[in-house]
Amino acid sequence: MASTDLISLVELAERWRAEQPSLVVHDPGGPQECLLRSGEVLVYSGGTRVELERLRRWVDRVEEPAGGVTRVRLRPGAEPVAVAADGGPAVAPNHVHVGSPIMLGTARPLPxxxxxxxxxxxxxxxxxxxxxxxxxxxxxxxxxxxxxxxxxxxxxxxxxxxxxxxxxxxxxxxxxxxxxxxxxxxxxxxxxxxxxxxxxxxxxxxxxxxxxxxxxxxxxxxxxxxxxxxxxxxxxxxxxxxxxxxxxxxxxxxxxxxxxxxxxxxxxxxxxxxxxxxxxxxxxxxxxxxxxxxxxxxxxxxxxxxxxxxxxxxxxxxxxxxxxxxxxxxxxxxxxxxxxxxxxxx
Incomplete structure (x- = not known):
């Protein structure tokens, strides 16, 4: 009753991109590999004006803050990890989280x-x-x-x-x-x-x-x-x-x-x-x-x-x-x- 297939983060992203087209893998197979929402970063800070000024050349639009977080939509071609590094410690990509029965690179038994x-x-x-x-x-x-x-x-x-x-x-x-x-x-x-x-x-x-x-x-x-x-x-x-x-x-x-x-x-x-x-x-x-x-x-x-x-x-x-x-x-x-x-x- 269990599958012994192997799955990588890249395969995971490809499988669900039709349902969630914003998925992207940063540094596939490398030491910085992580799953992100493409084309956006998050600003968490009491003074978002400073961070947004630093990011100005990358910003397409800024959404209304919600729960202390401002979602910044980036211009085409902007890479979230690089943009976040320019913005300072209060800026980060919007990381995609994976549920823990999904086994990356390992056997993955199903219920x-x-x-x-x-x-x-x-x-x-x-x-x-x-x-x-x-x-x-x-x-x-x-x-x-x-x-x-x-x-x-x-x-x-x-x-x-x-x-x-x-x-x-x-x-x-x-x-x-x-x-x-x-x-x-x-x-x-x-x-x-x-x-x-x-x-x-x-x-x-x-x-x-x-x-x-x-x-x-x-x-x-x-x-x-x-x-x-x-x-x-x-x-x-x-x-x-x-x-x-x-x-x-x-x-x-x-x-x-x-x-x-x-x-x-x-x-x-x-x-x-x-x-x-x-x-x-x-x-x-x-x-x-x-x-x-x-x-x-x-x-x-x-x-x-x-x-x-x-x-x-x-x-x-x-x-x-x-x-x-x-x-x-x-x-x-x-x-x-x-x-x-x-x-x-x-």
Missing amino acids: APADEPATPADERWPVVVAVLDTGLDPHPWFAARPWFDAGVPEVLDADGRPGQDRQAGHGTFVTGVLLQHAPGVQVRPKRVLSSLGLTDDVTVARGLRASRDADVVVLTSGCHTADDECPPVLRHEVARLGGIVVAAAGNGGTTRPVWPAALPSVVAVGADADFSNRGPWVDAIAPGVDVTSSFVRLTESREYGYARWSGTSFAAPRVAADLARLRHEGVPAAEAVRRVTALQPT
């Missing part, structure tokens, strides 16, 4: 049907977990829970090709992993990731901004950058969160940092598998191979069942659940992080 695991207990804790993912469908495991939000369902087929999109059902699966290990949490789903497994800095930042009241935030996508530094907008939004941020480390089998997971204030979670990213910026390891959880499939209608799936996306909610349980037990956030990361293998 397979599975037997039903034990249903999570019906408990209620005063702990809020924001799940920044593809949405959440009314699976029987949680459709009747008081926190369930019917307003962010999964998009199962957005690309027009036959069958379910590659990452459709992912948010429902991740939420099921979370509930199996922290059954009393109140989940706040935020749709930031497309059913094709892609998002960008602007969208992730918006999801983080909407999660400031959460005790724990789970993020299952991330990006590389040309300079291996965190995009300014993500660094800022993470710094303003009151809760613990848990992020999947990604599945490229590399030590190169993935953002925002690699931020020191974020708990970066790898999986117990060769495909997992690793390095000193990875804070925790959890099961990420053949994880079983709730799932929704596109047949003649929506069919609710269970699946097995692999990736650091499914290790992250396991660690988030451990942190949520400690918070429920009254352990302060910093101490909860210390306890969870102290148990990790070196």
